[in-house]
Amino acid sequence: MQNAFVEIAGVKRSLHVQVAREIARKILSGEVAQNEIIPGEMTLCEQFKVSRTSLREAIKLLTSKGLLESKPKVGTRVTDRENWNFLDSQLLDWLIDIGDNNAVYRDFLSLRNALEPEAAALAAENATAQQRILLSATFQRMDDISKDFELESWTEADMEFHRLIFLSTGNSFYLPFANVLCTMFKSFITHSSVRGSTCINEHRAIYSAIMAGDSDKARQANIDLLSKSKRRLPGSN
Amino acid sequence: MQNAFVEIAGVKRSLHVQVAREIARKILSGEVAQNEIIPGEMTLCEQFKVSRTSLREAIKLLTSKGLLESKPKVGTRVTDRENWNFLDSQLLDWLIDIGDNNAVYRDFLSLRNALEPEAAALAAENATAQQRILLSATFQRMDDISKDFELESWTEADMEFHRLIFLSTGNSFYLPFANVLCTMFKSFITHSSVRGSTCINEHRAIYSAIMAGDSDKARQANIDLLSKSKRRLPGSN
DNA sequence: CCACTTTATTTGTATTACTATTAATTCAAT
DNA sequence: ATTGAATTAATAGTAATACAAATAAAGTGG
Numbered sequence: 001m002q003n004a005f006v007e008i009a010g011v012k013r014s015l016h017v018q019v020a021r022e023i024a025r026k027i028l029s030g031e032v033a034q035n036e037i038i039p040g041e042m043t044l045c046e047q048f049k050v051s052r053t054s055l056r057e058a059i060k061l062l063t064s065k066g067l068l069e070s071k072p073k074v075g076t077r078v079t080d081r082e083n084w085n086f087l088d089s090q091l092l093d094w095l096i097d098i099g100d101n102n103a104v105y106r107d108f109l110s111l112r113n114a115l116e117p118e119a120a121a122l123a124a125e126n127a128t129a130q131q132r133i134l135l136s137a138t139f140q141r142m143d144d145i146s147k148d149f150e151l152e153s154w155t156e157a158d159m160e161f162h163r164l165i166f167l168s169t170g171n172s173f174y175l176p177f178a179n180v181l182c183t184m185f186k187s188f189i190t191h192s193s194v195r196g197s198t199c200i201n202e203h204r205a206i207y208s209a210i211m212a213g214d215s216d217k218a219r220q221a222n223i224d225l226l227s228k229s230k231r232r233l234p235g236s237n
Numbered sequence: 238m239q240n241a242f243v244e245i246a247g248v249k250r251s252l253h254v255q256v257a258r259e260i261a262r263k264i265l266s267g268e269v270a271q272n273e274i275i276p277g278e279m280t281l282c283e284q285f286k287v288s289r290t291s292l293r294e295a296i297k298l299l300t301s302k303g304l305l306e307s308k309p310k311v312g313t314r315v316t317d318r319e320n321w322n323f324l325d326s327q328l329l330d331w332l333i334d335i336g337d338n339n340a341v342y343r344d345f346l347s348l349r350n351a352l353e354p355e356a357a358a359l360a361a362e363n364a365t366a367q368q369r370i371l372l373s374a375t376f377q378r379m380d381d382i383s384k385d386f387e388l389e390s391w392t393e394a395d396m397e398f399h400r401l402i403f404l405s406t407g408n409s410f411y412l413p414f415a416n417v418l419c420t421m422f423k424s425f426i427t428h429s430s431v432r433g434s435t436c437i438n439e440h441r442a443i444y445s446a447i448m449a450g451d452s453d454k455a456r457q458a459n460i461d462l463l464s465k466s467k468r469r470l471p472g473s474n
Numbered sequence: 475c476c477a478c479t480t481t482a483t484t485t486g487t488a489t490t491a492c493t494a495t496t497a498a499t500t501c502a503a504t
Numbered sequence: 505a506t507t508g509a510a511t512t513a514a515t516a517g518t519a520a521t522a523c524a525a526a527t528a529a530a531g532t533g534g
Contacts, residue, residue: 014486016297040515051488053290056517057297060253064301064327066416072495072516083416086409087324090301107408110359118351171344172323173417179303179320180410251517277484288519293486309485309526479532486525494517504507 016057019048023058024094027067027078037075038068065091089179096187108184113226115177116162119169120206120222121215126170132211135164139207146200152189154198159185161203165210199229253294256285260295261331264304264315274312275305302328326416333424345421350463352414353399356406357443357459358452363407369448372401376444383437389426391435396422398440402447436466 013021026032039047045055059076062068066083070076085091095104127135142157159182166178202225209218250258263269276284282292296313299305303320307313322328332341364372379394396419403415439462446455 016486042515053293053489054487056290057294057486060294060297061301064298064325070516073497073514075515081409082404082412084409085322085325085413087413088301088322104409107410110355110408111410114352114355118347122347167319171347172318172321172341173344173348175319176322176324253517279484290520291518294517307485310483310528311526312484475534477532477534479530481528481530483528484526486523488523489521490519492517492519495515496513497515498511498513500509500511502507502509504505 015050016054019050019058020061021094024062028095029098032078034078034080036078087176087180089183092183117219117222119165119174121219122169122171123165124210124213124215124218127168131168138164146198155189199225202228252287253291256287256295257298258331261299265332266335269315271315271317273315324413324417326420329420354456354459356402356411358456359406359408360402361447361450361452361455364405368405375401379440383435392426436462439465
């Protein structure tokens with residue numbers, strides 16, 4: 001019998017999550033091909049040394065992220081890549097763990113280019129009073145840190161700032177990006193892709209425009225920030 | 238004992254999916270509040286008349302979409318809305334089923350405005366040979382249908398066209414939108430939000446620009462399409 | 475009043491048995 | 505020989521029960 005939780009990298013994970021992670025790794029890395037039928041449940045149980053209960057919960061997890069598809073008699077099949085939910089932060093975590101992150105960083109930067117200016121514009125129009133308070137506090141922190149720079153705390157505040165913008169759009173479909181953004185930033189930290197300066201003035205421009213409710217100015221300010229920081233972001237060198 | 242599959246609206250669903258759907262409905266509709274602890278597993282088993290196995294698989298499904306969070310001794314909690322993965326097509330299906338779709342359509346249109354022009358630009362640069370073939374075939378179909386208009390087949394071709402653009406970006410993070418788009422289009426059909434004309438010329442402009450590899454022109458053509466069709470899309474009136 | 479221990483509750487895991495679905499096979503009728 | 509309905513077998517789906525682990529809360533000793 002297995003322990004309910006095993007500590008991995010300081011985080012306790014239940015068994016079925018560990019199993020799911022291991023299977024996901026094999027799928028995402030291409031070790032098992034798309035459309036391939038993975039071994040039957042009994043085989044996998046023996047392979048991972050877990051009960052069928054846990055294994056099935058693991059498979060349900062992966063199924064719901066679009067990686068697998070089960071049918072009686074035929075088995076469990078790896079789906080086409082186009083069905084994988086890359087905007088799921090857990091999946092993204094697994095993807096980053098594999099390594100080969102330059103492509104991931106590059107693709108994500110491309111997505112930010114499309115989304116953040118529009119998100120900033122929406123936030124300028126729709127941010128609630130409470131969200132404006134949070135944004136103010138966070139920008140204040142950025143401003144302070146920029147004067148006495150320290151990488152880790154800056155990155156944390158920077159992340160929170162952009163996260164809040166997504167949450168302030170008032171658009172449900174922008175919410176998932178907040179978490180994806182955090183996952184990426186945390187990866188930047190642990191993989192220590194050092195970033196040069198803070199672009200505090202560009203951030204201030206975004207902040208001011210949002211607080212003023214000027215969506216056009218917010219959009220443009222975000223475009224300016226992205227184009228200025230392009231050279232220093234991971235994946236662009 | 239329950240049947241393994243029950244037919245609902247012509248589709249066979251396993252028990253744990255039915256249970257998950259029912260719980261998801263309550264969460265998404267706000268019937269159970271955010272941060273609320275839902276009843277214990279045993280209670281829910283009795284309530285839904287299913288075994289703990291199935292119930293737990295249902296909960297795993299919802300957990301992986303960010304709706305729930307379980308901890309021993311404390312129970313299973315509904316998470317904050319900002320953790321809900323709105324870009325999961327199954328979750329979106331459930332959301333649409335609730336009704337009150339005008340906000341959903343409006344938010345989605347806003348997202349399309351941010352993403353599709355950039356997706357078209359990326360597709361112009363990165364579409365593979367095979368993807369160009371598929372795109373050609375699909376546009377051909379659109380062109381044919383536009384001359385002898387029939388709503389359902391047009392919507393289907395229109396959907397496939399925009400779906401292919403997302404798939405042709407060569408950017409993993411754009412892939413999930415393809416499925417979300419399809420879910421939305423299918424909802425348009427069943428909820429019969431009639432759309433006026435085909436905008437075939439605007440579509441042709443996008444198609445030609447992508448085939449020519451002209452990313453700037455593709456982006457602009459997509460912007461033109463969106464601004465022209467804005468008036469007629471659901472949620473904008 | 476604080477730190478430590480115990481307890482009770484809830485989720486996590488394991489095991490086994492059985493059911494439902496469906497691909498593949500068999501076999502009869504045409 | 506071809507078709508098509510019935511049978512078989514393999515695999516996922518469901519159920520029931522037992523026990524382990526985690527942890528909030530209550531209790532205990534200093």
